[in-house]
Amino acid sequence: MHRLVAPRDVRSRELARLLLDWAVVARELEVAAHPGPACGGRPHQAGGQCGDDPPGAFIHALFTRGDLSAVDVYLAEDFVNHDPPVGVSPDREGMRAAGALFRQGFPDWHSDLGFLVGEGELVVEQFTASGTQQGEAMGVVGDGRTVVLKGINIFRVRGGRIVERWGRLDDLGLARQLGLVPTPTSA
Secondary structure, rough: OOOOOOOOHHHHHHHHHHHHHHHHHHHHHHHOOOOOHHOOOOEEEEEEEEEEOOHHHHHHHHOOOOOOHHHHHEEEEEEEEEEOOOOOOEEEEEHHHHHHHHHOOOOOOOEEEEEEEEEOOOOEEEEEEEEEEEOOOOEEEEOEEEEEEEEEEEEEEEOEEEEEEEOOOOOOOOOOOOOOOOOOOOO
């Protein structure tokens, strides 16, 4: 059995207090990221209240439900996607095209929220998305394989609408799963 011992010097006590504070914050983020049934699958706000965040609602509508009109509802007219997928424009229509492409290749595509953090106008989303490839995706014919895509999106929200997006997705991992890039072999 491990025993907790209070640090004797001031610096160690301050570090221990700081680590405890971070543990509390991490727990609050975990609760916010894993909604219960009371929120209908939507994220919680601090204190366990259901949140209506435009980025989460947008991703759910466009990619999980396949509702292409979500672009008109959640994205500002002057929306800019700083990291659009290859072959699509960096505007609203590019996001609509990306949604259509994913749903065409993976009709059951869905995105699961890892965590959602917001400060001011910025919202950061960490997610894991997956789907069964039943149609063409990136030039690869559907063969029933399940693929997983992890990533992080940063959204700027103003007036309840998304005005900017930056994203880092595991494009290489997706390409490997589709057989477009060889998987390294261990030596």
